[in-house]
Amino acid sequence: MPRPSQPRHDLSTRQPFRRRHQALPARTGASGGAARLMQRRLGRLLAGATRSAAPRLIECGFLSSFPGARAQAFHADTTPNPDPN
Secondary structure (H helix, E strand, O other): OOOOOOOOHHHOOOOOOOEEEEEOOOOOHHHHHHHHHHHHHHHHHHHHHHOOOOOOOOOOEEEEEOOOOOOOOOOOOOOOOOOOO
16 A cells, blocks of 8 residues: 555546546636636635635536545645746
């Protein structure tokens, strides 16, 4: 068993067993409208949590897990960019 600091690729969200991972458009359609509404309503919270005056939405999607799906390890969906320039 790997140490917790090592990534576990066998427990990924993309594992097909009893799980569906679907990307959605972040700027168009119903999902784009929902993303804009979320940014308006949660803007201050997101700015504080990300320590950014203007946090950007970089991913939009959903994950459905069904009974019997394997557990996935805690993970970050993105990695921080230490130098935004």
